[in-house]
Amino acid sequence: MALSEGLFWAIFVTLLKIAVVLGIVLLHAAYTVYAERKIIGRMQARLGPMEVGPYGLLQPIADLVKLLFKEDIIPQEAHKVIFQMAPLLVLVFAITNLSVIPFHPSFSIADVNLGVLVILAFAGLGTYGIILAGYSSGSKYSLLGGLRSAAQILSYEIPLGLSLAGVILYAESFRLQDIVASQANSLFGMNVIPQILGFIVFLICAFAETNRAPFDLPEAESELVAGYITEYSGFRMGIFFLGEYISMYVMALLISLCYFGGWTLPIWLTTLLPFIKVIPPTLILILKVYFFIFLFIWVRATFPRYRFDQLMSISWKVLIPLALLNFLWIAFLKWRMLT
Template sequence: MTTFINTQLLHLIIALVAIMAWVGLNALVLVYFERKFAGHIQRRPGPFEVGPHGILQPLIDGLKLMGKQLLTPDGADSVLFWLAPVLSFVPVLLLFAPIPYGPVLTGMEMNLGILLILAFAGFNSLALLLAGWASKNKWGLLGAARAVAQAVAYEIPMLLAVLAVAFITGTLNLTEITTMQGAWPWQWNIVIQPLGFIIFLVSAFGETNRAPFDLPEGESELTAGFHTEYSSMGFGLFFMAEYAYMVVVCSVCTVLYLGGFKGPFLDGWWWFLAKTYALLFLMIWVRWTYPRVRFDQLLNINWKWLLPLATFNLLATALFIKL
């Protein structure tokens, strides 16, 4: 029994270390790709000076953030102010644990893996609320209020889309959902749940505060939203957390709808990364293509379109299974 516990603990520690390295590497890669992608869409080179084609620019920016002074605004609640970025970033490490990146590349095998991800992802909303409220800045507080309203709204259709897949597969285990899908695209869940896939993807933009739904960070009217007063690694943790949550939602979408690590020729982590990064590039492409919507439009998209469609999709799925 003791040997089993020690083995499980060692496996979990190795998984957490690998996840931390994976999150850091993803942040560097995605920042570079986003800047380059934005540059090409806008007919400019993007970062070009530091390293070949600016490849070292994200690393230099990270070092610059770590070297800056940590400042607490006058009148702010210093404990909650600095707790917020930590609370936004730390739960990310648990979100990656139940995701099967390959046949044997799962940090922590769980029967309720999807439930763990949905539960701990909610901590980000609490972190954004603390960041805006504790900084004693009215623009930060308005940004936090927007963030909470947006997160609460878009969690509901996303949850309903996930439930439809759970109804079909009969499990909340991400590894089992992957194995129930075939190797070829017509054997993936997206074929029988195309509406659920679209709802999940649109909700993912809202959950991760990505354009055109990045209202909590509306620079034109709110300076920088909930992280107006943050500098140095306080801002850096929020920045890394945003990209980490992007990777999480794209990874979950890959498992639920795109066959996970399964591919036409040989199953493995390379298929998982290819599908996940294809979705990430789609999120980047949308950011630099579509303008930011108004806040009333943001909520109307959810309450008038996504929620009714997600409810209809769930009921239709339940009826199909019953018949």
Template sequence: MIPETAMFGIPQWLWTIAVIIVKIAIVLGGVMLHVAYATYFERKVIGRMQNRLGPMVVGPYGILQPIADGIKSFFKEDIIPTNADKPIFFMAPILGLMAALSSLAVVPFFNGFVVANINIGLLFLFAMSSLAVYGVILGGWSSNSKYSFLGALRASAQVISYEVPLGLSLVGVMLMAGSLNITDIVNAQSRYPGGMYITAQWLGFFVFVVSAIAETNRSPFDLPEAETELIAGFFTEYSGMRFALFFMAEYTGMIIMCSIAVLCFLGGWTLPPFVLKLMPFLGAVPGVVWFAMKLYVCIFFYYWIRATLPRYRYDQLMSIGWKVLIPLALVNIVITSLIKMLVHPTGTP
């Protein structure tokens, strides 16, 4: 490698690495803040929906609650079960959080701001979301407890089943955009007349939303941690900071699923062309604001579902995945490819 002096006498490659590190720091900081306040937001929203106030004690309207929770779990005793497989027990929550956080590398938050703009962005996201299950399985197995173990078994079967419709539901988007690069997908959407792929891919969006909820083990598909049957499922034996790491992984996973929904179906940081034509002054608002607003709507939707729907039974969960969602996703792929073949017989638009 030839060191070229670029700015301030710093070699080019060092400059590149520095920019990447700063980007990673910004993304991690921003997302971790969102994770902390997603818990607060959830408790507030569900509280209101159930006619309660939610956290009100720490700070005005309980606004400092997540910080208090963080400090508390950091200083709590870390209890390890006697017969636990210690290395795996220590590793499991970190593995889960690592998989969730590395997905953030390919998520573009606004035009040009992405840590790694790679051509297989969407595939990378699939890969990382399929790795998130290792934290759950290994945590459940190594705890040497029946509740954890059953939670882990349920989680692994559920995540494997729902990965299939999750991947298939996005194939329609890939076909329409003709790319796996997420930035390209968003740009293709802004060229598309409707401005958002949800208009044409509503079936894919439906399948995606349902399987994303199952993939992140959220209610009504939170069978791996069903309190009434399994205490807390796979993290029954965890305490203190490791317990908090599992929570962070779950909420980061949720934010990533919402980001994929926003980027692939809701137009990412762009606005539909007809809206911009109607109200051109909206174009002056930075893209990250639109991205964040769409993201908050999606996260709110998660909470709304949690407060509304009861938990599914395990066999119902499996039959929804295999008998409803996968056929629907396949139908969506066939229809999308047929229409694309008729509209663009030569290939990529």
């Protein structure tokens, strides 16, 4: 019995889609490093990278070459298999998230009914990469960094999910395409207007989930050298960074899709400025994502790091009640709309 021809075709198309998305995202991740250095430089009245190529534009390539040719050091005390596997775990779970995200009304690698839940699940599994990297390095700094990261991601996943619950309730679907469509049809045009509370909670949690400043406790250099990446060198360290930047993009995409209407523009904006309709939908999404990536970098350039007890109390004492409040408000709104 031969495999059906349709299956081959489906696999081929999926592989092609994966190649396209992966290519674009990896290029973006590489140049986000450049953009981050450049933007933070300008925000500190410096120039940022300028040496490699015009305006330092070839810097990411130079970084990549440097990382590839560095020695791959494995510490003597390390658990070899876990040590080598951990960066891959981080990268794999970051990349898998991209498979359920729609980039265009008709373009996504996997059209899953539970898009939001899948992203939450893989974000949770991504923690294992970090915590195992911390454990397997055989260094106290790494272990503490890994533990911190696990505690942080665990406690921030709850408000993240709760704030997303409001979005899901509003759209009556877990599917990201439906969430976007429901926003376009609604009165406000964007989820952010009725759910400003949920948006703020989600934004803060997105910073914490991606281990970015001001919540980059796992890699607090003043206390833990470099946290869980202390013992890593060469390309394995590069993979950690790649995973971090990709998960940054996933979070930015999720925010734009769930709270800012994805590729749609609110009706009040298009009636006010009719010429804005010309912009293709993917470009709208990309512009929104770029704005949030800029915000990630902007916040990193501005705020100092939180203390660990502050981090925990923000999550449990502030964000979770706020997310619940937001959920109640959306439930009320939905009830008013239905009756």
